Amino acid sequence: MKLLHQSLFKEFHATWACYFAVAFLGFASVAARAEPPPAQLTEALNKYIYQHITDVVYNDPFRFALEDLNGDGRADAIVLMSGPRWCGSGGCTMIVFQGVEDGFEFVSSSTVTSAPIRVLRKTTHGWRSLIVYSKKRGNVLIRFNGDVRYPGNPSMQPKASQADVNAASIAIE
Numbered sequence: 001m002k003l004l005h006q007s008l009f010k011e012f013h014a015t016w017a018c019y020f021a022v023a024f025l026g027f028a029s030v031a032a033r034a035e036p037p038p039a040q041l042t043e044a045l046n047k048y049i050y051q052h053i054t055d056v057v058y059n060d061p062f063r064f065a066l067e068d069l070n071g072d073g074r075a076d077a078i079v080l081m082s083g084p085r086w087c088g089s090g091g092c093t094m095i096v097f098q099g100v101e102d103g104f105e106f107v108s109s110s111t112v113t114s115a116p117i118r119v120l121r122k123t124t125h126g127w128r129s130l131i132v133y134s135k136k137r138g139n140v141l142i143r144f145n146g147d148v149r150y151p152g153n154p155s156m157q158p159k160a161s162q163a164d165v166n167a168a169s170i171a172i173e
Helices: 001-026 039-053 164-167
Strands: 063-069 076-081 091-100 103-124 127-134 138-142 169-172
Touching: 001 127, 039 076, 039 091, 039 103, 063 169, 076 103, 076 169, 091 127, 091 138, 103 138, 103 164
Parallel strands: none
Antiparallel strands: 063 076, 076 091, 091 103, 103 127, 103 169, 127 138
16 A cells, blocks of 8 residues: 555656646656557558558557657657567667647658657757667767758767767657
């Protein structure tokens, strides 16, 4: 009974801490968590899979984080896929969606990506830079390019500096 009470107490305070951050500090970052994704994100992901991968929609598991990556005041989505269709020895596929008025639109996909995925405040071409983990390379910096996408292969990108890693917020652990 004591453990149940402690667990409920911690959950209560964590919930109120989030409400406090939103209400009084005016911000909230929705990092990857166990909650189900917004229906509009699942719809956008299924549309992407249907149009770019296969005409069969799968319910493959994924982790997600909602962050305003392009400064338009709307939450964009970082999705890290999992499962054998999306992951290999080098990592998994990361997909970025832009938040739009009626949901999400595909922006880019990157292969060989592993968690943690971090978000920097620095921007390139109006989009925030990301730091992803790349096997055999460590933390690498991926910047939005002028062709409306993040690089497709993070393992070919420069290593992130320790200062950037420390300054970034973790979106997906």
